[in-house]
Amino acid sequence: MVFLFYNKTLETGYKTSTTNALRREGYIILDHISNGSYGEVRHSKYITENSEQDLVVKIIDTHQTSKDYVTKFLPRELDILRKINHPYIIYTHSILQRKAVLFIFMAYAGKGELLQYVIKEGPLKENRARVWFRQLVLALQYLHTMDIVHRDIKCENILITNNFTMKLADFGFSRFVNRSKRLNCNTYCCSIAYAPPEVLNTRPYDGKASDIWSLGVVLYVMINKKMPFNDSNVKLMYKQQVKREWHYRSSVEQMISQEAKTCVYNMLQPEAKKRWTTDKILNSEWIKMNPKLITMNENETLALVEAMKINQTKHNQHLKKIDSNNTGTQQLLNKRPPKFESHTQSMLSVDVNELNSENKLSKVHSIRRSARVLNANKLLVDSDNSSKDIL
Missing domain, CATH: 3.30.200.20 (Phosphorylase Kinase; domain 1)
Incomplete structure (x- = not known):
């Protein structure tokens, strides 16, 4: 060959x-x-x-x-x-x-970015959103257990594999934090549309709580195909965040369960101290709606156990x-193979044939950057009427 x-x-x-x-x-x-x-x-x-x-x-x-x-x-x-x-x-x-x-x-x-998937396929059905979102929460739980904060969680940094598994990517702004210090970050990174109010207000902040807010925005986009806040005016966006002035599109609101809305509500909590943690999300009523997701599988458990064993004294030994x-x-x-294999399809409460029919998405990731930015902005709509063009 x-x-x-x-x-x-x-x-x-x-x-x-x-x-x-x-x-x-x-x-x-x-x-x-x-x-x-x-x-x-x-x-x-x-x-x-x-x-x-x-x-x-x-x-x-x-x-x-x-x-x-x-x-x-x-x-x-x-x-x-x-x-x-x-x-x-x-x-x-x-x-x-x-x-x-x-x-x-x-x-x-192979299936590209989550953002492109939602733009092309529309709001996710809750059965699929629940499985995928749980995977992201488990990834974040693993990082937070190791005292790592991501600080740039957004739909563009979440990838979908050929077997329809979520993968968190891009650790360019990640860092280790001191768990004994609550306000452990003072670098105001991450995309504005996914930034919590404490970051917009340029105050020292809790990196883990900031990640939770960003993940809450991701869940909102997954089930609503719309950004919760318009980031074109940061001052107005901050006021909307603090006053919880966001809503679901009328075309999907009745189809979203109250359990899912409760999950979003507690992640987009403007007071960082009251914001849900990864443990609370994983034990939420919304996740429990699929009994197969209540207990971690072997690979998920092994990864978390290994995170707990990480020697805390080595965190500051950076290059x-x-x-x-x-x-x-x-x-x-050194070259290393993937350590874990996913069992996503066995947990899905959707038709596997439906997933396999989506091969047309396999090259979505290769859309040029300018097109991706344009499509991302299409999600920033303020009314149901203005959002009809992307339904």
């Missing part, structure tokens, strides 16, 4: 020597997917004599990004990526460095500096 190497040196600016070095390690860099704030994401493959694995690679040129990112956020991200391994978090296959450029190879999620002068290819994280 012959594998063709996709080389776009002139377009990306990467030297042939770098692409050849990656190829010797078994990595093939393929088509462009998107551009992020601090790098480019591309489709890639990892090839051995006996197998070929689809991956994506996040490419970060440390000479082209801010000093604050390289010295503060990037070392945190790399440190956390090397520690986490959970069935509902996108797994990191390996991390390589070539001079000033980092290559973070991660699992490929202090990214050495961009090394001319070789450094392996910052």
